[in-house]
Amino acid sequence: MILSDTRIREELKAGRLVIRPFRDESLGTNSYDVHLGPWLSVYTGGGLDARKPNPVREFRIPPEGHVLLPGQLYLGITQEYTETHGYVPFLEGKSSVGRLGIDIHSTAGKGDEGFCNYWTLEMSVKLPVRIYAGMPIGQLIYFEISGAVARSYSDKKSAKYRAVSNRPTPSRMYLNFRSRARAGSGRDPATGQPPRASGSRERAARTR
Numbered sequence: 001m002i003l004s005d006t007r008i009r010e011e012l013k014a015g016r017l018v019i020r021p022f023r024d025e026s027l028g029t030n031s032y033d034v035h036l037g038p039w040l041s042v043y044t045g046g047g048l049d050a051r052k053p054n055p056v057r058e059f060r061i062p063p064e065g066h067v068l069l070p071g072q073l074y075l076g077i078t079q080e081y082t083e084t085h086g087y088v089p090f091l092e093g094k095s096s097v098g099r100l101g102i103d104i105h106s107t108a109g110k111g112d113e114g115f116c117n118y119w120t121l122e123m124s125v126k127l128p129v130r131i132y133a134g135m136p137i138g139q140l141i142y143f144e145i146s147g148a149v150a151r152s153y154s155d156k157k158s159a160k161y162r163a164v165s166n167r168p169t170p171s172r173m174y175l176n177f178r179s180r181a182r183a184g185s186g187r188d189p190a191t192g193q194p195p196r197a198s199g200s201r202e203r204a205a206r207t208r
Helices: 006-015 174-184 197-208
Strands: 018-019 031-033 039-043 056-060 066-068 074-084 086-091 116-125 129-131 136-144
Touching: 006 018, 006 136, 031 074, 056 074, 074 086, 074 136, 116 136
Parallel strands: none
Antiparallel strands: 018 074, 031 136, 039 056, 039 074, 066 129, 074 116, 086 136
16 A cells, blocks of 8 residues: 555654655655755766676766756766655656656666665656756655565665665676675675684684
8 A cells, every 4th residue: 555645744753754855845645756966977988787886977967957868877866865664665757757758767666665865866868858956856655565574674784775875876786796706605795704614623723
């Protein structure tokens, strides 16, 4: 079930939802409008490599706006910092944004319970479009969860996007390959170090 405007207000007061800054006029019937932050990033150097960190160029949207061009992926950021506890947040584009031919995410519309951060946007356009910092860009929808959550996103050490940042965050897919490589080498994925000997093997190693 999707939370209504009344339930969103109740959960904000209870602290289970956090939206900063909160604008009363941005609360819809069953969603909340988020706005485009001042920073954009574009990947540099041509093609991308999923196994490596890919360099980006970050720039601020000027007061006169910035024209997005077809064929280019832009990473944006929301003005709003959000927290979601006990629910699953979805970020969808506003219909007025969609009618300008702007997609605000490629595949990453669903958030996780326990996600506490700004939202990075994977933006692309069908036609050249001038955009402006502070314009409404998307809407957050909150879904109820069936069943208890064993481990919140904010508690997962393997979560790649826990570090709070009000700048667009590039893909960290390369961390998946590093984790698999450490696991294959017998190293501890958390520390990158070989596992310690245990029991009698550890005591024997100390007496040699």
